[in-house]
Amino acid sequence: MSEAIWALKRICSERDGRLGLAFTIAILAFALLGPLVSPDPNVLDIKARFAAPGVAHLLGTDNLGRDLLARTSVGTRYALTLAVLIVVISSVIGSLIGIVAGVAGGWVDRAVTAVFDIVNAFPPLILAFALIALYGKGSATFVFLVTVVFIPQFGRMARARARTLRNLSFIEAERMLAVHPVTIVVRHYLPNVAGPIIVLASMNLPVVIAFEASLSFLGFGVQPPKSSLGTLIKDGFVSINQSWWPTITAALVLAVATLGATLLGEALRRVIDPKSAGAR
């Protein structure tokens, strides 16, 4: 806990860190508190379609007269939840595969690396596209398929880390002493891999947020009646002639969310891994 406080202090000690934290808190507050100050996001009011922002609806209404503040807020929450899920799952699975490859070495390592290379040969958006087209939609499927796209990044990082650890003398010594490999992994590899993986995960969070939004915008992500920032931008874009509010609001929230997450992620990296802070 004290480490977390220390990290927070460090993050707050620089401008980008403060900005990132502020944006992130603002977005989280918006996602969590929005529904408290606005009507039910699913109540229709056909007579009040495309209402401009006003007292009844702080951010106006959409094509069915639903409150946009509530909808954007709920959509933000859903988008963030998905992104966090995807990042967490892919970083955990990626780390495990990477560590196994790094520890095992030999043909296992070569095979895993080859698969990672091959997956990386696909532009991510196109790969996700093809997977979703083939294997269907739905939130769970969506999370699973996008996870597949992001696993190799984490896997590569974990593998590289595991390779360096493998040659360290104290680990070799334990291996000689016939300590169970699982014990070694848990005792030494996991803690050592965790740092860079957390950094990579936090750097990837905004990427995944934008990724999900693009997929949802194109109709391959979140399916109605659920909505995320991507679907909100799309819905607004469809009726751009009546009202440009919905699109711009959702787009702005999306931009702030990704900017905030990036600034925070970079600050976190500088705290956890100061060596790499210079170059990208």
Place this chain on the structure above:
Amino acid sequence: MRMKLDRRTFLAGSSALAILPYARFAFAAARTNPIIALDTDIGNLDPGNRVGTTEGNIIRSVCQTLVRFEPGKLTWTNDAAKEIKQISDTEFDFELNPGQMFTGGYGEMTADDVKFSFDRYINGDKNGKKLTYADDMEALKSVEVTGKYTGKLTLKHPSAALWLIGICDASGAILSKKATEELGDKIATTLIGSGPMVLREWRPKEQFVLAANPDYKGPYKAHFEEITGKIIPEHKTSFLSYQAKELDFTAFDADQLDTAKGLADTKVIDIPGIDYTWIGINVEKGDLADLKVRQAIRWAIDIDAIIQGAYSGATSRAKTLLAPGLLGNWADAPLYNRDVAKAQQLLSEAGKSNLTFTFTCLNDATSLAVAQIVQANLAEVGITININAMDSGAYWALGADNASKDLELTLIPYTSKFDPSFQTQWFLASQIGLWNWQRWNSPEFDKLHQEGLETLDKAKREEIYIKMQKLLDESVSCIWITHGRNFFVDATWLKPMFLPNGKDWQFEFFDKA
């Protein structure tokens, strides 16, 4: 906000400014030949294997048919034919005009070409494969050549539909036998005709150019030297392009009507549709098999709110299958205005509560809006609706392999043709597992459909089709929403022309106002 300002300043400074001097693009004032928008690209130019209306429209203007639809009407006069003589209900003699030349040096049209073109619908293409539109000529039994320019059509049974949806339409296009045989597979991308226009250029996904055919011998000379069709998939985008004066004509969606009315130098064209969109109820599925449940749903759904919310109030409500203007329109069909109390009473009579159904629809904005209104409406009578929105590929795949058996409520948009039999065929028992997603099976309806096909007398047909719609109404398997409405914006100097469905455009009759 600061960030945004930065980006704009940056943009203005680095790239946008550099472009500005050239930013005077394509202005309408300078145009004498129209540029119009189409939402679908050319897929296949073989008349019998065409994919959609875009090719149909091009084919009708590039090829000759024996008889051609008059401007904006469903009546026809001779085009390639000099004379058509009716021998009996099932026999017709035709004589072609001499000297009608196919473009590309493929020579003069003869009765052989007519036989060749029509036989493809009977026998299939060069590999014997059935043409996609073979059913348009279902009633045609044979074509016989009796002279260089003369021949005889024999029908299987009397048919009003053959002329309306077969011979007059793109399926009736007369191809050059020589060209088709020489071109082989290229017939999909090359259209050789003898009609008022030629397809001068086609850049897939971008545009095509139709030009007047100087060698056309028939009575319907094209008015424009050139018509450029831009392929713009979304009406929203083409409407914006129109506003930016990049286009002279485009279809647009109902919800932009107010914007359209406010545009300068613009005519708004509004053509009531003949298509039909409805909520189909699967009469075999679980609690929906109970007539009272279906009635309750019909009373609970607020069609007027759907028209307002999903169609911006810019379309009129449908009461029945066949649209006003079509033969067999049931003008006195009952209107079911929302009555929550009645719906609740029916549900309690049926002894059903806590019902949950899936509402399947396409994933376009209008369908989703309809779905969400239905969801809200039915929630008020205690029925939970889960929306299942599908992309078009998956959705239309429900029309095969009995995939429709698990549907419950389905929003279905169908397009119509001018003969009522084309519409009623999808509700036949033989279509269960294919396109009859209501899975309603009525031998009486099927019998009437066959009668309607073989009857020529208009009044009798009228009676038959109204009777069929009454049966549909009693089945409570369909909740009619709208026949659609086609909206176009059109630069005042241009006068477009369509058949009465608003979907089939007659490029050859487009003219200066």
Place this chain on the structure above:
Amino acid sequence: MTRWQRTAAFIATRFASVMLTIVGATLLLFLMVRLVPGDFASVMLGPRATPDLRAQIVHDMGLDRSLAEQLWLFVSHAATGNFGEDVVSHRPILDLVLEVIPNTLALAFSALALALVVGIPIGVIAALKPGSWLDSGLALLSISFITTPTLVVSVVLFLVFAIGLHWLPVAGAGNPGDIVDRLQHLVLPSVALALGWVGYISRLVRAALLDTLAELHVRTLRAYGVSEYRIVGLFALKLALVPVVSILGIGLGDLIGSSVVVEIIFARPGIGSLIFNSIAQRNYPVVQACVVFIVAFYILANLVVDMINALLDPRIAAGRG
């Protein structure tokens, strides 16, 4: 080995591994499609699955043969560009893809060029005065360029410049043959696509430039009284561009990937919108062909970049080859 021999050996190894990756990616694509549950021919054909067509596809794709044979058929067909006939339009799929590819390439390359032309100067300016308010301002600008999703940039540009100000055209790729018109149609999409890369490249240039400037020989130059501008312009920038070049391969791939969004918003024909529409129609053979093209292009772009890099900086070939 001489420098040239080393470079040649490096390129040869890279080329071999690239070819393996392409084969691997094709294999993965093959498996991806093949592992979809259900009768494969029906999956491929979707709504169009008539018995005739199904029989045709079974024959064309060799579904009646062994899996190994099928795989060989797929890879060899893909290698020769024979993707079969599109079941919707009855035209060769290769034609469909080749028709739209030039548009996407024009978009990706102009975006890349724009990113370089704008990104490098920003990076250099920032590196000249590290730590200044200008530097930190540019840093924030760059990072917001990077993070703002292409989707957001596209929508905003579309709203402001096409709809609001009417400065630039709304839709399409412009009139064929009319260069000015084509370029005008290219402006907004390529700016939308380039913006993130402007940020990347400027940050990359800044970091690399600072590293180089800190190196010993630059200090020596400085000691000899060579002016800072000449150091940057003549020596440092060339070295600083190495990491920029090496990321261009990834950049092109990323740009082609993101082009889907941009092509949809600006209604541009291209491989992105072709994939999008084919997916919506469940036209998998076309999707498959598009993906093969994109992957091959992506990998080859990376290879070319590696080669340029090896020529530019011999240390790479020595170190990695």
